[in-house]
Amino acid sequence: MTEYFDNKIRVFAPATVANVACGFDSLGFAINQPGDIVEAVLQDEPGVRISEITGENGRLPTEPEKNTAGVAVLALLEHLEETRGIEMSLHKRMPLGSGLGSSAASSVAALFAANELLGRPLKKGEMLPFAMKAEASACGSPHADNVAPGLLGGFALIRSYDPLDVVSIEYPENLCCTVLHPHIELRTEDSRRILRKHIKLQDAVIQWSNLAGLIAGLAKSDFDLISRSLNDIIFEPVRSLLIPGFDNVKGAAIEAGALGCSISGSGPSVFALSTTMDKAYEVGAAMKEAFSELQLDSDIYVSAVNKKGPRVLQPEEDPVQPDL
Amino acid sequence: MTEYFDNKIRVFAPATVANVACGFDSLGFAINQPGDIVEAVLQDEPGVRISEITGENGRLPTEPEKNTAGVAVLALLEHLEETRGIEMSLHKRMPLGSGLGSSAASSVAALFAANELLGRPLKKGEMLPFAMKAEASACGSPHADNVAPGLLGGFALIRSYDPLDVVSIEYPENLCCTVLHPHIELRTEDSRRILRKHIKLQDAVIQWSNLAGLIAGLAKSDFDLISRSLNDIIFEPVRSLLIPGFDNVKGAAIEAGALGCSISGSGPSVFALSTTMDKAYEVGAAMKEAFSELQLDSDIYVSAVNKKGPRVLQPEEDPVQPDL
Structure with missing residues (x-):
């Protein structure tokens, strides 16, 4: 059994459904599963190291600059002018290229984990630019319709990109x-x-x-x-x-x-x-x-519908399992 | 002073703001002024007679088939298979071609007045098709983004024309x-x-x-x-x-x-x-x-913002006056 200390954390970030039929490039929501899991450890040395990636048959690169989770956390550390660093392992619990915001789930989980380990210097919404930077590295444009609901939970409307304006949309609890x-x-x-x-x-x-x-x-x-x-x-x-x-x-x-x-x-x-x-x-x-x-x-x-975005997992907790 | 009997009524219908910036052909709302006033009298003979039109320098035709108020009420009477008729005078208290739903205000006022005189056989929303028919006669297409908020008050979204689906949108009271x-x-x-x-x-x-x-x-x-x-x-x-x-x-x-x-x-x-x-x-x-x-x-x-659409006026009441 893994032991957990203050400098180590395990985080789940949800898959997201973007577009929602009529809201192309504008609306998205988060769901409680599937999603990705990141285990992160605070390091005294600066930078990001991805020690392991499980799932998706090793198709994802462990070089931080080529991995959305790495890109996002590197941008966060740079923004915070951090002298410490993050080592993480990424457990892909959802498929790439599925239309469920796979890259967003990785970067959101990694960002949330890093921010917690660093003493929570930023609120969730404030991490959005770093997650968008990761999206840009993954698909060429800084889309927010997966990372915004992924980070914030619920339904998120990207009312504007310039300036960035993300609006949480009310929705019925039992949806x-x-x-x-x-x-x-x-x-x-x-x-x-x-x-x-x-x-x-x-x-x-x-x-x-x-x-x-x-x-x-x-x-x-x-x-x-x-x-x-x-x-x-x-x-x-x-x-x-x-x-x-x-x-x-x-x-x-x-x-x-x-x-x-x-x-x-x-x-x-x-x-x-x-x-x-x-x-x-x-x-x-x-x-x-x-x-x-x-x-x-x-x-x-x-x-x-996932209400709160990423969350810290208990040591053995596994929130992702296909139902059928 | 005019005397009012059960077979005579004076009705105000509000101007409307369609499009509302980003809601082209989709969203509109009603305002408390300007608007149009219709005086209507129930008749034993079938059909519609427009006895007088004031305002707009006599530019509007009194032939019912060529006037939105007339077209709307004719369609209503036909739908109800009415043997009685309506005589009305139309007081244009708002300009034509102004972008404020002038034709809609006339047809909504006339419809509401006629429906009241006939014993209120229809609810307000049920008169929408007749007001839309009048819009089609005035501008060639059966737009609802003026007549819907005009009839229902408040903000109205035309979610769909086929089938017709008008949705009342909540809004802040003090807007x-x-x-x-x-x-x-x-x-x-x-x-x-x-x-x-x-x-x-x-x-x-x-x-x-x-x-x-x-x-x-x-x-x-x-x-x-x-x-x-x-x-x-x-x-x-x-x-x-x-x-x-x-x-x-x-x-x-x-x-x-x-x-x-x-x-x-x-x-x-x-x-x-x-x-x-x-x-x-x-x-x-x-x-x-x-x-x-x-x-x-x-x-x-x-x-x-007008809350309820058309309303019955007191005998001498005049709700329309430019403020500046």
Whole structure:
């Protein structure tokens, strides 16, 4: 059994669902699982060292400058003008390229762990720029729609990037999420490349009217309004072409009683929202069954919306386990 | 002094501010003034007769089929399969082509009056299709972003047209509006024609992020968030070219402490939101002064957000008066 001292910490950071159907590049929320785990130790020497990475078959580099967790903590240490350093091991408990904010979960877990070990000099929101820097290193642009909900928990709206303005959005306590992670991989770049740079004005009006409806529905816990608003008429029709069986999975989720169902981030994971955990499990079973018709494997994760972002884990605690 | 019997009624319907900066073709709200007044009398004979129109220099036709108030009530009577009819006089207390929902105010006042005289067979929301039919007759398309807030009061989101889904949006009680109506006229068609049919995806993301912020700010009475969100980066830069002095008027409003300022509907009226009536008057004075530098005249209307839409007036009551 691992022993824990004040200079050592184990942190979980949640997966996140960006876009949320109608909120492309604007809205995201965190879920209680899956996610990543970082174990970090405070060091007297400056800098960042990644001693180990488990999961994802050793595909991630341990050089801190090439790893989102490393990039984020290096930026934090530089900002704080720290003479101490951080050694960490990263346990990838969620797949890369899944559309669930895998890189964000790593950097958020690492940042939170480092900040705790350093005596909590920053609030969670103040770490956002360092997590965004890590996102930029991973995918070329400093997106915040995974790292913001990942750090803050709940639903986060990126109202503006210049200046950065992240708004926490109220939502109903009992909202639950089902995620189907198909065992295929999509690169965010590919999923972005197929999008057009211009859209029809009349489509944009429909999209932003749905987003406005979703925000209003979340704010007043109007599940019916949330359900009516969970439509993406611009991106889902294009991106879903890269996700085999998408229409069947979505149809099965709705049929099973989900409030709505769409692509998580840039895919290939698919999320559905429900009003109870029981319903979310039923929806998950229906989604998995629909997807299995393709002879492809998948994992289903069911959880409530994550309220607080990253958290310190007990020594043997393991919060990540596929439900189906 | 006019005598009032059960078969006669006098109704006020409010002006409305559509678009609300970032909610193009999607969001609108009603204000306590200006607006239109309809006097209506129940008749034993079927059909609609418009006996008189005051205001706007007799520019509006009294043939019911050519007048939004007439079209709306004809549609209502037909829907109800009424054997009785309505005679009405319409008092235009707000300018045509002002961007304040002038045609909507007339049809909403007429519908509400007729429905009351007929024993209130419909709820306010149920009259929306008839008001939309009148809008279609006036401007070619059945827009709801003036008639919906006009009928229901407050802020109304048109989440969807097909099927029609109008959502009342929560807002802070003390929100006040200043309207500058420049004495120039813009036809909605002209103001729509200069808009492009396609927009940049990156602009759309900024626009819908602001709309999401506005809805969230209204719902949680966060005036600072409302203020930060009141931006229109797509339409205002184009449409404001048709409004002389717009940049100066907006600058003056912000300088005087308004939460935000943009074009009302398709213009030329300009609206600003404030947190108190006192502030809204100060903002109005600053806007009027900025506009007067062009040697053009203008009216300023200051009022709280209208809560309930149309209402029955007392015999001599006159709710419309420019404040400056």
